[in-house]
Amino acid sequence: MRVGAVVLDRQSVVPLYYQIQQGLSEQIRSGELKPGALMPSEQEIAARLGVSRMTARQALKSLCSRGLAFSQRGRGTFVSRMKLEKNFRQLLSFSEEMKDRGSQPRSRVLAFRKIHPGEDVVEALHLNPAEEVILLRRVRMADSAPLCVEATHLPARLCPDLLENFEPSGSLYRALAEQYGLQVHMADEVAEASIATEAEAKLLRVREKSPVFRFMRTAYLHNGQPIEFVKSIYRGDRCRVVNRLTRQLENRQLSSSVLVQGGG
Amino acid sequence: MRVGAVVLDRQSVVPLYYQIQQGLSEQIRSGELKPGALMPSEQEIAARLGVSRMTARQALKSLCSRGLAFSQRGRGTFVSRMKLEKNFRQLLSFSEEMKDRGSQPRSRVLAFRKIHPGEDVVEALHLNPAEEVILLRRVRMADSAPLCVEATHLPARLCPDLLENFEPSGSLYRALAEQYGLQVHMADEVAEASIATEAEAKLLRVREKSPVFRFMRTAYLHNGQPIEFVKSIYRGDRCRVVNRLTRQLENRQLSSSVLVQGGG
DNA sequence: CCCGTCCGGTTGTATAGACGACTGGACATA
DNA sequence: TATGTCCAGTCGTCTATACAACCGGACGGG
Numbered sequence: 001m002r003v004g005a006v007v008l009d010r011q012s013v014v015p016l017y018y019q020i021q022q023g024l025s026e027q028i029r030s031g032e033l034k035p036g037a038l039m040p041s042e043q044e045i046a047a048r049l050g051v052s053r054m055t056a057r058q059a060l061k062s063l064c065s066r067g068l069a070f071s072q073r074g075r076g077t078f079v080s081r082m083k084l085e086k087n088f089r090q091l092l093s094f095s096e097e098m099k100d101r102g103s104q105p106r107s108r109v110l111a112f113r114k115i116h117p118g119e120d121v122v123e124a125l126h127l128n129p130a131e132e133v134i135l136l137r138r139v140r141m142a143d144s145a146p147l148c149v150e151a152t153h154l155p156a157r158l159c160p161d162l163l164e165n166f167e168p169s170g171s172l173y174r175a176l177a178e179q180y181g182l183q184v185h186m187a188d189e190v191a192e193a194s195i196a197t198e199a200e201a202k203l204l205r206v207r208e209k210s211p212v213f214r215f216m217r218t219a220y221l222h223n224g225q226p227i228e229f230v231k232s233i234y235r236g237d238r239c240r241v242v243n244r245l246t247r248q249l250e251n252r253q254l255s256s257s258v259l260v261q262g263g264g
Numbered sequence: 265m266r267v268g269a270v271v272l273d274r275q276s277v278v279p280l281y282y283q284i285q286q287g288l289s290e291q292i293r294s295g296e297l298k299p300g301a302l303m304p305s306e307q308e309i310a311a312r313l314g315v316s317r318m319t320a321r322q323a324l325k326s327l328c329s330r331g332l333a334f335s336q337r338g339r340g341t342f343v344s345r346m347k348l349e350k351n352f353r354q355l356l357s358f359s360e361e362m363k364d365r366g367s368q369p370r371s372r373v374l375a376f377r378k379i380h381p382g383e384d385v386v387e388a389l390h391l392n393p394a395e396e397v398i399l400l401r402r403v404r405m406a407d408s409a410p411l412c413v414e415a416t417h418l419p420a421r422l423c424p425d426l427l428e429n430f431e432p433s434g435s436l437y438r439a440l441a442e443q444y445g446l447q448v449h450m451a452d453e454v455a456e457a458s459i460a461t462e463a464e465a466k467l468l469r470v471r472e473k474s475p476v477f478r479f480m481r482t483a484y485l486h487n488g489q490p491i492e493f494v495k496s497i498y499r500g501d502r503c504r505v506v507n508r509l510t511r512q513l514e515n516r517q518l519s520s521s522v523l524v525q526g527g528g
Numbered sequence: 529c530c531c532g533t534c535c536g537g538t539t540g541t542a543t544a545g546a547c548g549a550c551t552g553g554a555c556a557t558a
Numbered sequence: 559t560a561t562g563t564c565c566a567g568t569c570g571t572c573t574a575t576a577c578a579a580c581c582g583g584a585c586g587g588g
Contacts, residue, residue: 015541035488041568052543057569065329067450070486073569074550081488082452186331188346189507193457193475193500211457211475222334224299224345236457243453243507279571305538316573321539337539338580 008049016051020059028068028079035081039069042077067244094140094150095171103142107169110149110203111137114156114163121153124218124229132156136168139203146204147239150232158182158227182227187219191241196233204235211236272313280315284323292332292343299345303333306341331508358404358414359435367406374413375401376432378420385417388482388493396420400432403467410468411503414496422446422491446491451483455505460497468499475500 006023008016024040027033040048045056060077063069071077098105117125117133125133136152152172154162159180166175176182192214201208212233219228270287272280288304291297304312309320324341327333335341362369381389381397389397400416416436418426423444430439440446456478465472476497483492 017541043568052545054544055542058541060569070488071569072551074552074567076551076568078487082450082484186346186508186510189509191455191505191507193477193498193503195459195475209473211459213457220346222336223342224334234457239457241455241505241507243455243505244450245453246450247448281571307538316575318574319572322571324539335539336581338537338582340538340581 006049008051017055017058017062020045020049020051020056021062024059024063025066025068028063033079035079037079039063039077039079095173098142104144106141106144108139108141109136109168110139111135112163112168117153120216121229124216125153125155125226127155134159134162136172138168142238145238146235148232148234149200149203150230153229154227176227182221184219184227185222187217187228189215189217191215193236194233200233204233206235206237213239213241270313272315280313281319281322281326284309284313284315284320285326288323288327289330289332297343299343301343303327303341303343360437362406368408370405370408371433372403372405373400373432374403375399376427378427381417384480385493388480389417389419389490391419398423398426400436402432406502409502410499412496412498413464413467414494417493418491440491446485448483448491449486451481451492453479453481455479457500458497464497468497470499470501477503477505 006020006027008019010016012019024033033039039060042053042056042060045051045059046053049056060069060071064071064077067080067082069077069080094107095105113135114132115135117127117131121127121133122129122131127133133153134156136154138150138152139146140148140150154176156162159176159182162175162179165179166172173184176184194212194214195209196204196206196212198208200212201210204210204212212235215230215232215234217228217230217232218226219230221227270284270291272283274280276283288297297303303324306317306320306324309315309323310317313320324333324335328335328341331344331346333341333344358371359369377399378396379399381391381395385391385397386393386395391397397417398420400418402414402416403410404412404414418440420426423440423446426439426443429443430436437448440448458476458478459473460468460470460476462472464476465474468474468476476499479494479496479498481492481494481496482490483494485491
């Protein structure tokens, strides 16, 4: 029930709802608000912090959308009982992911040059037929042991002179953001279970026919334009895919009720 | 720019923002609003449909959160260029998923009984040490060919008499919802790449050591209480894992600016 | 031609208030 | 006891308004 711990800075550029959300979020992390506990109501937050109810509501809703809480009409908003220490749904570059896990990322560059792409790449990146792409093929290592072989394809049009500007063992996402203002926003990923070919096994330092993941990932800018297509092979013994799935019952129910009520 | 096609029913129980969202959503699906196109602004929707700007805004925001659109401050809201016919992150039961794909779901029941669970199940379902679970082990088939072997564990406490009430070749999620009021809301899933054991290969009708996915999935109710723990083995040649990842730059940037501004 | 200024349009944030729907408990009634 | 009614608290929806931040084009000055 205590909102007192949250202090607002009304001069800050950080929105009020965000400050409130951060404060509550911190209270959940610290255990001050325990899983299952009733959170302060919208009115209570509004009254104690001197904001309007809609602002308080926006803070609570963003906690809900992040999965930290859930609301029940007529009852209140409660802290979720789910663990969420994982980076569900977070799109991280290899470097970022290794850093989050406390491992040392390293790369061995196998290729870094301009090529004429294959059909799958053309389709994934929405390229014109004759358009060239930059290929970066690397063996990526965590703590000195190979983790995956990764082939990245970028439309040459969007990052001219990348071959000269980019040190290919570094963080590609950072270079795209800093040098070209290209911010990756989301990605679609398809994973298959497979076994390593002889060549792959050699690069990954595993036995032939060891289990591996094959990923195909297409990354997009904020406006939906494809910016990157990656094919990668991960060692099955060093990698898991973690997902969070949601069941969107609301949509299904509501849309059917719209239909029932006469098509608009 | 045309909002005229959307007609609101102010007597309906369906919220206005939802009716608007459905209308716009339909215009996107039908191609009337093309990828990359500028959507009607909040003000325009508000004026044309006679609702307040906040209501129009809520409709647009929900389109954004569903990935159908994106907003740019000072410019407008645009239709996303991303394809999204896939059920990204949608938690579907096996029966629902097969139906969506136009396949005929079938099951062969291997076991359906009460057991004392192993440690992994106890931990995943947050059980008391002596608590029993209902085990349902099935070979699941699509179009008459085996797709996976699935072992579902449910806390017996939450669905008493399920052994008597449920026809184990049917849809479990429907039974849980209709008979016990238990609605699955979300699930965490871990996938590993592996190869089939001899017994698994026999059930799946593949060669031994064929590539397979191993899934471990924990499903939760709306309040975060675990309701189901599933271990399943999918044939690698008949199954892909499709994901959508998002890059939450906003949070990272904002939270760091909060820190910079003095931890208040 | 280049550059800065201004301005209209757009989204982001915030306020204040209103009503409806639902929950759970207190209370009164049969 | 069992049942129904009322009520305070809460979230869901909706309105009306205001200002800030930002984008892009028009315009004008150099």
